[in-house]
Amino acid sequence: MIEKRPNFFLLLGIDPDDSWKEDHFRRVLQEKQEAWRRQSAGVSRPAQEAKRNLGLLEEIEAVMLHSARREQEARAARELAKAPSLSNPPGQGDSSAQRDRELLARIQRLLLEVNLPDLYALFKLPASSSLAVLQRSVKRFQNQLAASTSTERPEQLLRELVNCAEDMFHTEASKRFYDESLRREGGERNELKQESERDGPLEARAPSEKEPPQQHEPSKIIFSEQKKEQPFSTNGQFLAEEEKLSASAPIASAYSEATDIAELVLKNLDGAFSLKWVWPATCTEALLLYSHADWPQPGRPGVTQLRITRSEYETRGHYELSGPLDLPYWIVVSAVLRQARGPVITEGARVQGYMARKLFVDYEIKNARFGARRRTLHLYTRVPGRLPTLLLRSNIGHAPLTKEEGVLLQRIEGPLEVYGECVIPLPAEPCPNTFGALFLEDDRLYSVITLYRPPERKLSFGR
Numbered sequence: 217m218i219e220k221r222p223n224f225f226l227l228l229g230i231d232p233d234d235s236w237k238e239d240h241f242r243r244v245l246q247e248k249q250e251a252w253r254r255q256s257a258g259v260s261r262p263a264q265e266a267k268r269n270l271g272l273l274e275e276i277e278a279v280m281l282h283s284a285r286r287e288q289e290a291r292a293a294r295e296l297a298k299a300p301s302l303s304n305p306p307g308q309g310d311s312s313a314q315r316d317r318e319l320l321a322r323i324q325r326l327l328l329e330v331n332l333p334d335l336y337a338l339f340k341l342p343a344s345s346s347l348a349v350l351q352r353s354v355k356r357f358q359n360q361l362a363a364s365t366s367t368e369r370p371e372q373l374l375r376e377l378v379n380c381a382e383d384m385f386h387t388e389a390s391k392r393f394y395d396e397s398l399r400r401e402g403g404e405r406n407e408l409k410q411e412s413e414r415d416g417p418l419e420a421r422a423p424s425e426k427e428p429p430q431q432h433e434p435s436k437i438i439f440s441e442q443k444k445e446q447p448f449s450t451n452g453q454f455l456a457e458e459e460k461l462s463a464s465a466p467i468a469s470a471y472s473e474a475t476d477i478a479e480l481v482l483k484n485l486d487g488a489f490s491l492k493w494v495w496p497a498t499c500t501e502a503l504l505l506y507s508h509a510d511w512p513q514p515g516r517p518g519v520t521q522l523r524i525t526r527s528e529y530e531t532r533g534h535y536e537l538s539g540p541l542d543l544p545y546w547i548v549v550s551a552v553l554r555q556a557r558g559p560v561i562t563e564g565a566r567v568q569g570y571m572a573r574k575l576f577v578d579y580e581i582k583n584a585r586f587g588a589r590r591r592t593l594h595l596y597t598r599v600p601g602r603l604p605t606l607l608l609r610s611n612i613g614h615a616p617l618t619k620e621e622g623v624l625l626q627r628i629e630g631p632l633e634v635y636g637e638c639v640i641p642l643p644a645e646p647c648p649n650t651f652g653a654l655f656l657e658d659d660r661l662y663s664v665i666t667l668y669r670p671p672e673r674k675l676s677f678g679r
Contacts, residue, residue, distance in 0.1 A: 232290035480565035647677035
């Protein structure tokens with residue numbers, strides 16, 4: 217039996233009653249494509265669904281960009297929204313209900329491993345938060361985690377949990393399903409608590425919610441880029457009002473969320489960075505240092521030092537950092553605290569990024585025909601740009617969905633200048649039923665470079 221395809225409005229999270237905007241649709245589709253690409257590794261049920269969704273990309277565009285078919289799809293979405301909720305018992309709902317139950321079980325296992333009660337605690341949001349707020353929080357966490365290169369298990373668990381949250385908070389219906397599960401779980405927990413209180417004293421049981429195990433601290437794991445290594449010396453020339461912060465200004469000896477910059481988040485703009493952080497309550501100034509080679513220290517060659525007042529930051533709600541393009545940035549933001557003995561510079565929070573203008577790249581594989589001697593890879597950009605090293609991987613039966621799938625066919629060394637179109641020769645050997653796909657060698661650069669995956673027919677190496 218062929219499984220019925222999902223409704224595209226519901227799959228993309230687009231409200232069928234909103235006025236149609238093609239640019240919004242393309243932006244949402246690109247975000248979903250990137251999310252499905254991340255989730256498609258492995259053989260689990262969510263990975264299989266992500267692979268299925270990637271295979272629907274061509275059909276999604278065909279339906280959603282055709283006015284009559286789009287209206288028909290919108291009507292079907294409205295009908296589905298009126299259908300019974302996803303909490304129907306097995307046998308009374310469609311396959312999506314079963315998928316949500318499987319996703320819920322997976323989320324509950326991950327929450328236990330990272331010692332969190334629910335997804336709202338992960339994002340530090342109330343359960344009454346709107347779907348839009350939750351989706352923005354998911355995107356912010358994904359961007360934060362994408363900038364980290366850590367392979368430690370706690371952070372890998374959080375990556376998987378945030379991706380699961382993206383699926384669970386995909387639509388209002390799936391959010392209602394999750395909220396209902398929390399209410400049921402809360403009722404069961406209360407019953408178990410009453411039974412355990414009758415069975416014996418608290419000390420004889422597992423640790424209570426008031427004293428959670430300390431092996432995982434999500435707030436420290438999520439912002440793992442903010443590492444606290446050896447404190448730097450302050451022999452720079454940063455002026456704070458009429459006081460000079462020099463080697464006489466001591467470093468705060470103990471890190472505390474109340475006395476240091478916290479939750480530093482970097483977002484790539486088009487040729488600049490947006491930096492957001494949480495200020496200590498009594499702090500009115502911050503010191504921002506950056507380098508292109510390593511974590512910066514004041515006074516060292518190649519280190520740029522900037523003074524930021526709290527009023528300047530709060531005017532925009534963030535600090536916008538501009539600088540040379542096409543370079544890596546190691547950034548430290550420290551609090552400047554006023555104490556009786558003079559100003560104190562804290563250890564600060566750290567984050568890494570790569571500053572460049574955002575570049576959107578289309579590509580396709582063209583096979584030899586009508587006298588052409590070689591198979592070629594064609595790269596297209598709307599504006600001139602520079603691409604880093606690319607990996608072209610091939611796979612039999614379908615195009616590779618991840619950088620680990622299939623075999624490496626060709627490594628295209630960067631930097632590669634692209635002016636509208638760039639043509640790259642490929643091996644001419646016969647490759648029956650083989651497809652290729654392009655990936656960035658450095659995954660961190662996906663924040664500034666987007667590779668638009670074409671339909672699979674444009675990824676074929678021919679017969």
